[in-house]
Amino acid sequence: MKSKERIKKNAEIFTPNTLVNDMLNKLPQEVWSDNKTFCDPACGNGQFLIWVLLKKLAKGHKPLAALQTIYGADIMRDNIQECRLRLLKIISTWEPVTEEHIKAVFQNVVWINMKKYPQGSLQYDFSFKNTPRTKDLVRWMNYIYKENKFDDVELPFVEEQFTPAGCLDLFATEEETPALLNKNRVQEKDVD
Numbered sequence: 001m002k003s004k005e006r007i008k009k010n011a012e013i014f015t016p017n018t019l020v021n022d023m024l025n026k027l028p029q030e031v032w033s034d035n036k037t038f039c040d041p042a043c044g045n046g047q048f049l050i051w052v053l054l055k056k057l058a059k060g061h062k063p064l065a066a067l068q069t070i071y072g073a074d075i076m077r078d079n080i081q082e083c084r085l086r087l088l089k090i091i092s093t094w095e096p097v098t099e100e101h102i103k104a105v106f107q108n109v110v111w112i113n114m115k116k117y118p119q120g121s122l123q124y125d126f127s128f129k130n131t132p133r134t135k136d137l138v139r140w141m142n143y144i145y146k147e148n149k150f151d152d153v154e155l156p157f158v159e160e161q162f163t164p165a166g167c168l169d170l171f172a173t174e175e176e177t178p179a180l181l182n183k184n185r186v187q188e189k190d191v192d
Ligand SMILES: C[S@@+](CC[C@H](N)C(=O)[O-])C[C@H]1O[C@@H](n2cnc3c(N)ncnc32)[C@H](O)[C@@H]1O
Pocket: 010, 011, 012, 013, 014, 015, 040, 041, 042, 043, 044, 045, 046, 047, 048, 073, 074, 075, 076, 079, 112, 119, 120, 121, 122
């Protein structure tokens, strides 16, 4: 539970889903083409970043490639933790989360240490060069799966077009069908 003082001090009011959507929908279509990067320099729990990921997935981008184009920073460590988990939770609905996904969020979604960067994001080095240590990736993998950490974070309710099932209708080629669905299809066939 965040204190009122903390919320006031850091302006920690996150943008509501409808407003995020209205803003993203106003962007020119070309921003949704492959490899275009998005960065929220004060990302909070990732309201903008999760919607960017959802929209990229709905437009047929591959989950790992989409994740690798999304960047964020924040001075509050728990916000960064939540943002990383929410991004990975979305990924987990499309394909199993691997070390590559975890590496992407570790590199691209970062905590700004205010002792090192007293002016926060105004001074932060946005080159995102931090390479996570293997032991941190393993620790995270355990943290997520053994402690069921995805249960601790909330995602917005999304229309079917943002889900692998909805996407199947929109992008029905084998190549664009998420791996997870291919797996489920085989299982369905087996049941028949
Ligand atoms: C109004 S919230 C917005 C969060 C997110 N962008 C959104 O739209 O939901 C502001 C965020 O900025 C962070 N913040 C405050 N000062 C900052 C600074 N100097 N550099 C980076 N982040 C900062 C806070 O921790 C908080 O998460």
